[in-house]
Amino acid sequence: MENSEIARIFLEISELLELKGENTFKIRAYQKAARSIEGLSLDLDQVYKEGGIKALKEIPGIGESLAEKIEEKITTGKVKKHQQLIRRFSPGFIELMDIPGLGPKTAMKLFKEEKINSIAKLKKAIKSGKIKDLPGIKDKKVQNISAGIKLKEKAKGRFLISEATEYAAAIVKKLEKMGPVKKIVPAGSLRRQKETIGDLDILVTSEKAEKITAGFADLALVSRVLAKGPTRSSAILKNNMQCDLRVVKPSEYGAALHYFTGSQQHAIAIRQLARTMGLKVSEYGVFKGKKRIAGRTEEEVFGALGLKYIPPELRENRGELEAAQNGKLPILVELEDIRGDLHCHSDRSDGSNTIAEMAAAGREMGYEYMAITDHSVSTRIAGGQTEKEFLKEMSAIEKLRTKGIKILKGVEVDILPDGSLDFRDFVLKEADVVIAAIHSRFKMSKKDMTKRILSAMDNKYVNIIAHPTGRLINERAPYEIDMEEIFRVAAQTGTFMELNSHPSRLDLNDTHCRQAARHKILVSINTDSHNIGGLANIRFGVSTARRGWLEKKDVLNSLPYAGLLKKLYQKRR
DNA sequence: GCCGTTTTCGGCCCGACTGTTTTCAGTCG
Numbered sequence: 001m002e003n004s005e006i007a008r009i010f011l012e013i014s015e016l017l018e019l020k021g022e023n024t025f026k027i028r029a030y031q032k033a034a035r036s037i038e039g040l041s042l043d044l045d046q047v048y049k050e051g052g053i054k055a056l057k058e059i060p061g062i063g064e065s066l067a068e069k070i071e072e073k074i075t076t077g078k079v080k081k082h083q084q085l086i087r088r089f090s091p092g093f094i095e096l097m098d099i100p101g102l103g104p105k106t107a108m109k110l111f112k113e114e115k116i117n118s119i120a121k122l123k124k125a126i127k128s129g130k131i132k133d134l135p136g137i138k139d140k141k142v143q144n145i146s147a148g149i150k151l152k153e154k155a156k157g158r159f160l161i162s163e164a165t166e167y168a169a170a171i172v173k174k175l176e177k178m179g180p181v182k183k184i185v186p187a188g189s190l191r192r193q194k195e196t197i198g199d200l201d202i203l204v205t206s207e208k209a210e211k212i213t214a215g216f217a218d219l220a221l222v223s224r225v226l227a228k229g230p231t232r233s234s235a236i237l238k239n240n241m242q243c244d245l246r247v248v249k250p251s252e253y254g255a256a257l258h259y260f261t262g263s264q265q266h267a268i269a270i271r272q273l274a275r276t277m278g279l280k281v282s283e284y285g286v287f288k289g290k291k292r293i294a295g296r297t298e299e300e301v302f303g304a305l306g307l308k309y310i311p312p313e314l315r316e317n318r319g320e321l322e323a324a325q326n327g328k329l330p331i332l333v334e335l336e337d338i339r340g341d342l343h344c345h346s347d348r349s350d351g352s353n354t355i356a357e358m359a360a361a362g363r364e365m366g367y368e369y370m371a372i373t374d375h376s377v378s379t380r381i382a383g384g385q386t387e388k389e390f391l392k393e394m395s396a397i398e399k400l401r402t403k404g405i406k407i408l409k410g411v412e413v414d415i416l417p418d419g420s421l422d423f424r425d426f427v428l429k430e431a432d433v434v435i436a437a438i439h440s441r442f443k444m445s446k447k448d449m450t451k452r453i454l455s456a457m458d459n460k461y462v463n464i465i466a467h468p469t470g471r472l473i474n475e476r477a478p479y480e481i482d483m484e485e486i487f488r489v490a491a492q493t494g495t496f497m498e499l500n501s502h503p504s505r506l507d508l509n510d511t512h513c514r515q516a517a518r519h520k521i522l523v524s525i526n527t528d529s530h531n532i533g534g535l536a537n538i539r540f541g542v543s544t545a546r547r548g549w550l551e552k553k554d555v556l557n558s559l560p561y562a563g564l565l566k567k568l569y570q571k572r573r
Numbered sequence: 574g575c576c577g578t579t580t581t582c583g584g585c586c587c588g589a590c591t592g593t594t595t596t597c598a599g600t601c602g
């Protein structure tokens with residue numbers, strides 16, 4: 001987990017430099033480097049081990065100085081500059097800037113004038129009325145800060161994509177009824193289908209902007225209005241999610257949609273590219289001098305910059321501009337490419353529908369096949385089956401096989417701490433597809449955990465490693481594993497990797513997918529459904545695969561039935 | 574602090590809204 005650790009340190013340095021009032025471009029350099037590292041699909045540790053400082057400097061946004069800091073972190077465990085900055089302010093100080101509406105300037109003022117260096121002290125100062133004496137801070141500002149503190153205390157962080165999708169749909173429905181609107185589209189990280197969503201951005205085209213922004217602020221879903229202008233409104237919704245609404249003219253739709261879809265890093269890269277061509281890009285269009293040359297559609301905006309259309313899921317400044325320039329953009333996998341689900345549970349273990357009901361729902365979705373993969377004995381909490389029960393289930397499946405959808409006999413076996421499986425080989429042999437997963441002892445060392453998974457992959461019956469990192473978004477960190485090594489051995493043994501589509505998992509994540517594709521490992525996009533309602537989560541898995549640049553050819557369950565079986569049985573030979 | 578078919582120095586994305594201001598700084602996305 002060196003990457004996220006270093007990214008966090010760089011972000012903290014940038015925040016502390018901001019407090020210090022450092023050169024804004026230096027601050028941005030740290031932020032840019034942090035983002036770049038977050039999106040990296042290789043371990044910095046590995047990169048450094050193999051190529052030293054020189055290899056680190058090839059990462060975009062990393063130069064001499066930052067490469068040395070990465071080296072310092074890897075070899076000594078810390079970064080001196082980071083430590084010095086933290087010492088200079090107090091550890092609780094950075095969190096002041098997390099309060100919405102309170103930025104570095106105000107934080108510094110509070111510190112200098114009143115020695116406020118934590119949220120606790122700030123609350124005290126507000127109560128005593130002390131901070132109203134400071135220059136530039138009056139009633140309104142104090143009110144905003146108080147509201148910001150409350151909000152921060154209530155906020156659960158980022159929202160799952162499933163929840164954001166629901167709320168966006170609700171807002172869109174309300175706005176549609178409000179009057180003269182032409183288009184309403186959720187933009188922002190939701191349109192890019194990020195695994196978590198910080199806030200909603202909704203874009204509306206209308207000639208009557210003020211009517212829309214005013215009506216939005218009055219919606220019953222809104223609990224507090226943060227800002228309300230003629231073309232933009234911001235509000236906190238009843239579930240504590242922030243929602244920003246922007247209204248633009250139809251002629252500006254493409255440029256606005258592109259800009260509000262982001263990511264910020266992508267938008268910056270686009271604007272930089274425009275500058276080198278003597279153009280200017282803003283949310284109103286592409287301009288040559290004063291003249292607007294594009295903006296009605298996104299295709300027009302990209303076209304004006306000599307780029308092919310870049311799908312929203314790729315817009316993270318992870319090489320998509322170069323790919324669009326060179327005609328090397330991937331043809332991303334689509335929902336329609338998925339021919340079946342290879343990880344589903346029934347009421348034989350912890351699912352709530354029968355095998356027949358699950359199969360019928362799969363057929364309803366147009367699937368060609370579906371694997372029933374109930375738990376094995378060790379996962380007792382999930383009604384895991386004994387070997388005997390499992391064999392009985394397999395014969396039940398045999399009988400159902402003529403229902404218009406191919407049902408594959410499957411099982412989700414446990415990878416025990418020593419790397420062995422809890423079903424014996426002669427039992428596994430009866431399944432068409434064997435999924436192996438870890439459900440216990442999550443806190444083993446990186447070395448032991450990696451070994452545990454590698455030895456499972458060595459078994460010739462194991463086809464797929466399910467939810468490979470075990471993370472639960474907002475709940476449980478991924479376990480420590482050497483992903484690069486796991487992919488290497490997966491390629492060697494002919495083992496596939498799951499992309500679990502559950503919105504709390506999305507595991508593999510987007511950058512792992514890209515890494516897997518580089519190793520030429522097929523990814524199986526599964527839902528891990530425990531009832532028929534769960535099957536629809538496949539959309540989030542496909543989105544994540546798209547964010548990971550996966551094409552149809554990279555996805556195991558885009559294969560037709562015969563091709564799939566061939567792949568599954570290949571390893572047993 | 575990064576980076577280079579304008580550059581190894583001198584640039585670095587761009588605009589909306591708020592609050593405290595008589596012309597703009599701060600914050601945000």
